[in-house]
């Protein structure tokens with residue numbers, strides 16, 4: 001199936017089964033804003049909990065806070081967002097569509113690389129065992145031509161990025177003949193800078209009004225609370241402060257579902273360290289965070305690092321963790337070495353001394369920071385798209401049919417146990433509720449009595465419920481039920497006493513945390 005088709009199918013599935021809805025849909029939605037439905041919220045909460053516990057429970061020296069979205073406007077001057085949080089914007093005059101110039105060039109480079117890779121793959125198939133890729137790459141005229149084009153454009157692009165040269169961006173777009181994917185034309189406007197922060201007014205009387213911003217990242221709420229946490233938590237460097245919460249960016253191009261939203265959620269941790277130790281901690285957190293991603297069990301090949309070509313205004317080293325989404329590898333998390341940029345600037349702008357006396361070295365310094373910053377919505381979609389599976393199966397002896405099943409890690413599933421009475425009479429519903437009442441304190445249970453058992457199984461598969469139990473007349477007599485496992489579809493008869501033991505290991509977050 002074409003990758004874009006799978007992407008679209010997952011989007012449709014997530015709406016049909018209560019994971020994600022377009023925001024204010026009855027008014028035709030709001031561009032790049034989404035609501036989480038009943039199942040999506042449970043799944044999102046579970047991913048957030050996995051992150052929170054991995055950070056805070058498993059690390060003695062990391063604590064969590066919850067800062068406000070609104071912050072003093074000076075915060076964003078100090079952080080550099082007022083002057084430097086811009087994207088290069090370009091419009092196509094025919095389609096009237098808006099693009100990020102840097103993304104257009106990066107896509108061009110990616111396509112050129114893909115073309116070269118295709119030639120190599122074709123030749124590998126043709127020449128078989130004796131094929132030497134190096135010789136092929138250095139002698140094949142088509143590959144050489146593409147490679148030269150790639151190298152030249154990449155060099156110009158990196159220089160333009162470093163120099164912040166918008167005119168050169170424009171020249172690259174013209175020289176490479178990049179066309180608008182909608183109109184197919186090369187009729188471009190000039191490139192302008194566009195600040196991504198949303199602003200609003202604080203106060204009800206206009207004279208008192210004061211422009212404030214919706215935070216574009218959660219990190220600043222941590223920096224401005226550094227001294228508070230340091231003192232009240234009696235923290236000692238190295239230590240971290242973590243938080244999860246909403247962030248807002250007026251993205252120019254927001255066409256990839258929850259991968260690029262205007263309101264999204266971040267899970268960030270700022271780790272405060274002694275200057276000069278940042279590279280060691282940067283490597284440490286890169287490794288730790290990769291381990292967290294791999295603990296989901298999606299397959300190690302699904303994740304990779306991508307080091308930044310251009311560093312943000314605050315960073316001296318930065319790497320992304322990318323996930324193989326159905327539409328290709330995309331960033332889900334950034335690990336950044338932010339030096340003392342933020343704390344030093346907040347000291348300058350606030351006039352408050354923001355320093356640390358290190359009892360181990362008897363020095364006073366402005367701590368350096370290594371941060372890990374993950375987008376919860378992107379992670380959500382990574383989990384969902386990895387779980388989405390279409391299979392041909394036999395339903396109770398009938399001909400083969402397709403089933404859609406979400407093979408979610410059971411600890412993350414919105415519903416962990418579905419309890420299904422075979423009929424709505426003879427006391428079976430009562431028995432089902434009695435079992436739920438016993439288990440609901442430890443597991444998220446759902447009662448379902450509508451439709452045939454087969455259809456109910458299919459609905460539970462579609463939301464990723466790892467266990468279904470069926471209550472029949474025998475259940476009344478001997479307290480046994482039929483348990484059905486989502487992935488294997490195997491069924492067995494068990495005593496209800498065994499349910500907690502069967503489920504606990506599989507659905508417990510502890511098992512995920514133990515992998516870290």
Ligand code: ATP
Pocket residue numbers: 217249251258259260261262264265266331332333334373374375376377378379
């Ligand atoms: P990109 O290059 O994709 O715009 P970024 O490098 O600007 O992302 P960061 O500022 O490092 O992103 O933010 C940390 C994380 O927040 C990202 O790894 C991503 O998962 C998430 N994120 C950033 N922007 C968005 C968005 N518009 N929608 C959803 N998630 C986002």
